[in-house]
Amino acid sequence: MTKNRNSSLLFICLATLLLCLISRNAQATDQRPNILLIVSDDHSPMLGTYGDEYATTPNLDAMASQGIQYNHAWSNAPVCSPARATLITGMYATSVGLQNMRTLFAMPDYVKWLPEYMQKAGYYTVNVGKHDYNTLEPKDAWSERVMSRTLKNWDRSNYFKQTDGKKPFFAIVNLLHSHESKVMYDMEGKPRSVADIKHNIDEAPLAKYFPEDSTIRRIIAQYYDNVSEVDEAVGIIFKSLERDNLKDNTIVIFMADHGTGVARSKRWPYNSGLQIPLIAHFPEKLQHLASAPRGSKVNEIVSFVDIAPTVLNLAGLEVPKHFQGRAFLGKSPAQAPQYAFGFRDRMDERLDLVRTAMDGRYHYMRNFLPKLPYAQHIDSQYAFQPLMPIWHKAFNDNKLDKVQSKWFGEKPAEELYDLQNDPHETNNLAAVPKHQKVLKRMREATMQWMIDTRDTGVLTEAGMTGLAGENVLFTLLRENDAPDYGAFLKAADQASRSTDLNEHLTNIQNPSPIIRFWGVTGLQTMGGNSAQAVKLLEQALKDKSAAVRVVAAEALCNISSCTHALEELMHITESQKGAARLTAINAIDRLDMKAKPVESRLRTLAKKLSPIKSRSSVSSEAKKGDEVAIQANMHLEYAKRVLKRTLQDLAGGKPWQRNKAPLEGDQR
Ligand SMILES: [Ca+2]
Numbered sequence: 162m163t164k165n166r167n168s169s170l171l172f173i174c175l176a177t178l179l180l181c182l183i184s185r186n187a188q189a190t191d192q193r194p195n196i197l198l199i200v201s202d203d204h205s206p207m208l209g210t211y212g213d214e215y216a217t218t219p220n221l222d223a224m225a226s227q228g229i230q231y232n233h234a235w236s237n238a239p240v241c242s243p244a245r246a247t248l249i250t251g252m253y254a255t256s257v258g259l260q261n262m263r264t265l266f267a268m269p270d271y272v273k274w275l276p277e278y279m280q281k282a283g284y285y286t287v288n289v290g291k292h293d294y295n296t297l298e299p300k301d302a303w304s305e306r307v308m309s310r311t312l313k314n315w316d317r318s319n320y321f322k323q324t325d326g327k328k329p330f331f332a333i334v335n336l337l338h339s340h341e342s343k344v345m346y347d348m349e350g351k352p353r354s355v356a357d358i359k360h361n362i363d364e365a366p367l368a369k370y371f372p373e374d375s376t377i378r379r380i381i382a383q384y385y386d387n388v389s390e391v392d393e394a395v396g397i398i399f400k401s402l403e404r405d406n407l408k409d410n411t412i413v414i415f416m417a418d419h420g421t422g423v424a425r426s427k428r429w430p431y432n433s434g435l436q437i438p439l440i441a442h443f444p445e446k447l448q449h450l451a452s453a454p455r456g457s458k459v460n461e462i463v464s465f466v467d468i469a470p471t472v473l474n475l476a477g478l479e480v481p482k483h484f485q486g487r488a489f490l491g492k493s494p495a496q497a498p499q500y501a502f503g504f505r506d507r508m509d510e511r512l513d514l515v516r517t518a519m520d521g522r523y524h525y526m527r528n529f530l531p532k533l534p535y536a537q538h539i540d541s542q543y544a545f546q547p548l549m550p551i552w553h554k555a556f557n558d559n560k561l562d563k564v565q566s567k568w569f570g571e572k573p574a575e576e577l578y579d580l581q582n583d584p585h586e587t588n589n590l591a592a593v594p595k596h597q598k599v600l601k602r603m604r605e606a607t608m609q610w611m612i613d614t615r616d617t618g619v620l621t622e623a624g625m626t627g628l629a630g631e632n633v634l635f636t637l638l639r640e641n642d643a644p645d646y647g648a649f650l651k652a653a654d655q656a657s658r659s660t661d662l663n664e665h666l667t668n669i670q671n672p673s674p675i676i677r678f679w680g681v682t683g684l685q686t687m688g689g690n691s692a693q694a695v696k697l698l699e700q701a702l703k704d705k706s707a708a709v710r711v712v713a714a715e716a717l718c719n720i721s722s723c724t725h726a727l728e729e730l731m732h733i734t735e736s737q738k739g740a741a742r743l744t745a746i747n748a749i750d751r752l753d754m755k756a757k758p759v760e761s762r763l764r765t766l767a768k769k770l771s772p773i774k775s776r777s778s779v780s781s782e783a784k785k786g787d788e789v790a791i792q793a794n795m796h797l798e799y800a801k802r803v804l805k806r807t808l809q810d811l812a813g814g815k816p817w818q819r820n821k822a823p824l825e826g827d828q829r
Contacts, residue, residue: 191283193329194447195411196472199398200248200333201391202241202291202340203422206234206438208388215366217359217389220396221440224415228442229453229490233521235464235501236419239427239434240508242295244418244465249274249294251469251484253502255516256614259295261507261622263795265788268296271483275469276302279331282478285324289315290335297785310337311348313394314401326405331472334398338390341422344383344546348390353383360385368433368585370425370564371548372555380548384421412450412475412490413442416468424542424549425568428508429535430517431586432524432578435503439463441490450475452494461497462521463489470495485614500603502610506618510799511537512747514618514653518607524586525603526576529619529657532686535568538817540802574657575600608650615639615646619653623708623740624675626792644673652679662689669697674706681709685716695721702729707741715748723755731759735766739793743800750807753816760811767804773797 208218210225211232237253238244238260246259250272258266276286277299289307292298305319315334320326338348345353355362358379365381367373395415402408420426420434427434443451453459466486473480474491487495503517514529542549555561556569564587577600578586590596610616615638617625638646652671655664656679665687668680681701684694701713702725711733714726733745749756749763756763810816 191327191329192410193284193476194450195330195407196279196284196332196475197330197398197402197411197413198333198468198472199336199395199413199415200245200291201336201388201415201417201438202338203419203427204339204384204388204391204417204438205420205426205433205436206417207385207421208392208438210440211438213366215360215364216385218392220392220399221415221438224395224399224413224442225440225456225458227455228440229451229455230458231439231441231463232458232460233462233501233519234416234437234439235435235462235503235519236417236437237435237465237501237503239419239430239503239505241291241293241418243504243506245293246295247465248468249276250296251275251466251481251486253466253485253504253614253616254295255504255506255611255616255618256485257296258617258625260504260618262295262509264295264507264622265297265792265795266625267785267788271481273481274299274302275472276331276333278473278478278481279476280304282476283328284476285320285328285330287315287320287330287332288335289332290337297788310335313397315398316401317405317407321405326407329410329476331476336391336394338394339384339387339417339422341427341541342545343387344380344422355379358382358386359389368425370568370585370587372552372561372565374551374555376551377548380423380546384423409444409446411444412447414468414471414490415440415442423546424536424552428505428539428542430503430505430515430526432519432580432584433586434505435501435517435519450491452490460521461489462499462501462519463497464501500606500610502607504616504618507622508537509539509541510743510747510802511539512622512744513537514621516607516611516616516618518603518610519580520603522579522581523599523603524576524578524580525600525607526578527604527607527657528572528574528576529653530682531572531574531657534571538806540806575604577603608654611650612646616650619649619679620675621678621708621744623711623744624678624706626740644675648673649675649679652676652683655679656683656686659683660687662687662691662694665689666693666697669701674704674709677701677704677709678706678712681712681716685712685719688720690720699725702726707733707737708744711741711744711748714745715751718752718755723752723758727752727756727759731762735762739796743796743803746800746803746807750803750810753810754814756807757811760808763804763808763811767801767808770797770801770804 207213207216208221209216210222210230236244237247240262242262243254243260246254250257254260257268280286280301285304287305288303290310290312307315315332320330347353360382362379362382365378367378371377402411416439417437420436467489470480470484470486470488471490474488480488500518500520505513505515513533516527518525556566575591577590577596591600652668665680665683668676671677698713698717701709704710710729714729717726730745730749734742806817
């Protein structure tokens with residue numbers, strides 16, 4: 162009996178020891194690479210290695226000289242949240258309804274975050290700094306979250322504590338040094354001083370669309386200083402990888418989230434808003450996962466939608482079928498695409514709908530709402546730095562040339578730029594006969610991409626909310642009985658390009674609210690004011706869809722009478738919430754002094770809304786099911802900002818956009 166017991170005990174001890182050894186051994190043999198993404202905020206490729214002679218970026222230049230530099234890398238959106246949503250889901254934000262700044266739509270269950278796949282595969286996953294992925298954070302995304310936004314590094318103590326450093330990690334370190342808000346205040350929140358600027362202010366490179374101004378040069382010089390701070394942080398990160406013996410097994414990919422945080426770059430889908438620096442570094446023993454030799458500067462097209470499949474491929478994991486990009490690094494990288502695509506939708510409180518394609522040389526831009534001017538008043542652009550106010554004042558004082566004042570005008574339906582000969586994109590070739598073939602090719606590619614990815618932008622944000630409710634928008638456009646997406650896109654195309662009044666009048670009478678919206682928008686764009694048009698617009702004021710009523714009211718006000726139209730806009734503003742209210746307030750704002758009769762009602766509303774606490778970013782504590790409430794809260798914040806502007810304009814008797822630059826190269 163005793164002997165048996167002893168034997169059993171001995172067996173248990175041996176088995177436990179063996180299990181421990183196996184498990185230790187399994188941990189020790191996990192040789193998969195660590196993958197570190199460094200995502201820098203708000204800057205174009207203003208680095209020495211990209212040929213920018215004014216830049217001071219020794220660490221990034223050295224990283225590129227030993228790694229792979231991508232010359233045609235694009236963010237897909239020129240602003241943080243939608244760009245980062247694309248990175249984290251592996252899908253164009255437009256395809257999942259996340260293209261508007263700070264928005265939320267419920268995702269289908271199979272749309273996961275990149276770190277979820279990595280964590281499931283045994284990676285330790287970490288996000289350091291900014292969380293701005295424009296969608297609710299899944300429970301199993303991150304093993305560790307470092308919330309500080311001022312870090313230059315990740316000390317990895319928690320990682321070592323939990324895994325003994327044996328488990329591979331996947332980390333995103335988000336550097337904030339070059340965010341637009343850091344032009345006037347440093348990372349500690351202290352005001353910047355001219356005396357501290359290291360780059361020579363007089364020599365700061367100024368794009369020719371900016372007016373000559375010493376403060377603007379100072380902003381640009383400060384920006385280069387801030388990018389040098391990013392560079393320094395990258396140097397510290399590399400040193401700490403070495404210190405922790407992680408350097409030999411860590412792949413580092415550096416990128417910015419979109420273009421520089423100044424007007425006409427950030428928030429705008431020009432090349433200046435979409436092109437990013439992207440550099441990949443491979444240690445010696447992982448060179449077989451690199452797609453080009455050390456020190457290569459490659460011209461293949463890559464964009465944010467390619468980051469998630471690339472990370473999975475580097476980790477040796479399968480890329481899910483619903484991903485929309487391709488792996489450009491790792492074993493057997495996929496072939497490079499012909500185009501990078503970009504999008505601009507609502508930027509903070511102001512609406513728009515632009516889609517773009519870039520083929521390495523040409524950049525095509527499609528303005529679906531051409532009546533909206535390039536420059537719209539965005540509160541944060543005025544709060545963070547004086548560039549926009551200076552530019553706008555120079556315009557109002559008639560101090561700008563044609564190129565500089567174009568920013569304050571309406572948009573043509575299409576733009577085409579030759580990036581090789583016109584890097585600042587000031588010469589629109591869309592109307593030039595010899596470029597028609599390129600124009601047609603890129604227009605068709607853009608439309609096909611929108612169809613393939615079921616671009617939700619053509620639904621409009623208010624339309625999306627109405628259609629989706631609490632359902633999953635993404636599924637709605639893909640189910641067997643899904644509405645005819647091609648018909649939506651055709652109506653949107655007609656609205657911005659067609660001068661055939663009958664097409665718009667037919668669309669206004671379509672059973673689909675989306676097509677009716679584009680019919681009314683087409684009339685508004687054309688300025689068609691026939692008796693039949695006015696009659697149909699008056700009928701559209703009673704449309705079931707708030708999105709249709711808003712655009713009909715604005716069109717009526719502009720081409721006929723404002724009385725009923727203003728009343729309807731106020732009705733929506735006072736009775737609705739969310740995207741519908743924000744859209745209506747924007748329409749009222751664009752009516753300028755025609756909105757004077759409702760000034761006191763707007764003031765009452767502003768008083769009613771101002772005490773309501775709103776937040777403009779997604780809390781990482783939010784849960785699935787909270788989407789609708791959170792989204793309404795964000796829209797409220799933006800509605801308050803527009804209202805503030807409208808009331809200031811009405812009180813001063815001068816709308817913000819009181820002059821309009823002439824429209825050139827109009828393709829409508
Ligand atoms: Ca950003």
